[in-house]
Amino acid sequence: MAEDSGYLLDNQQAEAGTRFDALATLFNPSTFRHLDALGVTAGWRCWEVGAGGPGVPSWLAARVGPAGHVLATDIDVSWMTAAGDAGFEIRRHDVGAEPPPGDGFDLVHARLVLVHVPQRDAALAAMVSALRPGGWLLVEEADPAMQPLVCPDESGPPQRLANKLKRDFRTLMAARGVDLAYGRTLPRLLRDGGLADVGADAYFPIAGDACALLEKATVAQIRARLVAAGLATDDEIDQHLANVEAGLLDLATSPMISAWGRRPGGASRRG
Structure with missing residues (x-):
C-alpha cells in the first residue's frame, strides 16, 4: 500500500467530539492522578500541548487558580473555543513546527500528541526547553504494539473480526508515520533530553461503555479509508x-504510557 500522510482522526469530523469525551472518561482519572503526584498547585504556570478538548486545561486552571496561568494549544482549537470561557488561555500552535509559546512553565503536559507529530523529536525538545528549572514534563502516549489486541479475550468470530479491523487500522497509522511502539521509549527520551527524576507507568482499560463509544467513533472516522485501501469491507465494518x-x-484500549521528568535546577515535588 502506498504511503499516505495526514492525521487519520481529524478533529473536524463529527465523531471527534465523541472520541474526546470517551478519551476523557477513560484517561482523565489517570492523567489527574499523575498531575496530583507532580504537585500541581496554586500559582503554577502550565502549558497543555495538543489539548483537543477543554477537560485537562479546565482541571489545571481550577488547580492553579487566579495566581497561576494555563495555556492550552492545538493546531485545531475549535473544540476548546466551543466550550466558552473555561479560565485558561487558548492559542493555535503547532508544537512540531513552531517555537514553544513562552518559557518558564512549571508544568508541560501532552497526551496522545507526539505520536502523530512527524517532527516529534523537535516537539519533545521544545517542550523540555519551555520548562523552568525544577519544572515537570508529563508525556502520555499509547503503545499499540505493546498490547495489539482490541479484544484480548479472542474467544470467537466477533472478537477475531474486531482484532482484524484493529490490525487494519494500525496498518493505516503506520503508513502515515505513526510509531506504534513510541510509548515505551518515553522514559529513555526524557532522560536523553536531560530531565531528572524520570519515571513511568502504563494503564489501559478493558471493557466498559467508554471503550465501546471510543471504538464506534474511531471506526466511523476511519471507515472510508479502510475500505478505500482494500483493508476491510463495508460488510465487515457493519458486522463489527x-x-x-x-x-x-x-x-480494550492500547496501553497508555505516562512518563514524567523534571528539569534540573529546582526542587523535586513529585509525591
Whole structure:
C-alpha cells in the first residue's frame, strides 16, 4: 500500500467530539492522578500541548487558580473555543513546527500528541526547553504494539473480526508515520533530553461503555479509508459495529504510557 500522510482522526469530523469525551472518561482519572503526584498547585504556570478538548486545561486552571496561568494549544482549537470561557488561555500552535509559546512553565503536559507529530523529536525538545528549572514534563502516549489486541479475550468470530479491523487500522497509522511502539521509549527520551527524576507507568482499560463509544467513533472516522485501501469491507465494518452495539465484545484500549521528568535546577515535588 502506498504511503499516505495526514492525521487519520481529524478533529473536524463529527465523531471527534465523541472520541474526546470517551478519551476523557477513560484517561482523565489517570492523567489527574499523575498531575496530583507532580504537585500541581496554586500559582503554577502550565502549558497543555495538543489539548483537543477543554477537560485537562479546565482541571489545571481550577488547580492553579487566579495566581497561576494555563495555556492550552492545538493546531485545531475549535473544540476548546466551543466550550466558552473555561479560565485558561487558548492559542493555535503547532508544537512540531513552531517555537514553544513562552518559557518558564512549571508544568508541560501532552497526551496522545507526539505520536502523530512527524517532527516529534523537535516537539519533545521544545517542550523540555519551555520548562523552568525544577519544572515537570508529563508525556502520555499509547503503545499499540505493546498490547495489539482490541479484544484480548479472542474467544470467537466477533472478537477475531474486531482484532482484524484493529490490525487494519494500525496498518493505516503506520503508513502515515505513526510509531506504534513510541510509548515505551518515553522514559529513555526524557532522560536523553536531560530531565531528572524520570519515571513511568502504563494503564489501559478493558471493557466498559467508554471503550465501546471510543471504538464506534474511531471506526466511523476511519471507515472510508479502510475500505478505500482494500483493508476491510463495508460488510465487515457493519458486522463489527453491530457486535459492539450488541455488547458482545470486551474492548480494550492500547496501553497508555505516562512518563514524567523534571528539569534540573529546582526542587523535586513529585509525591
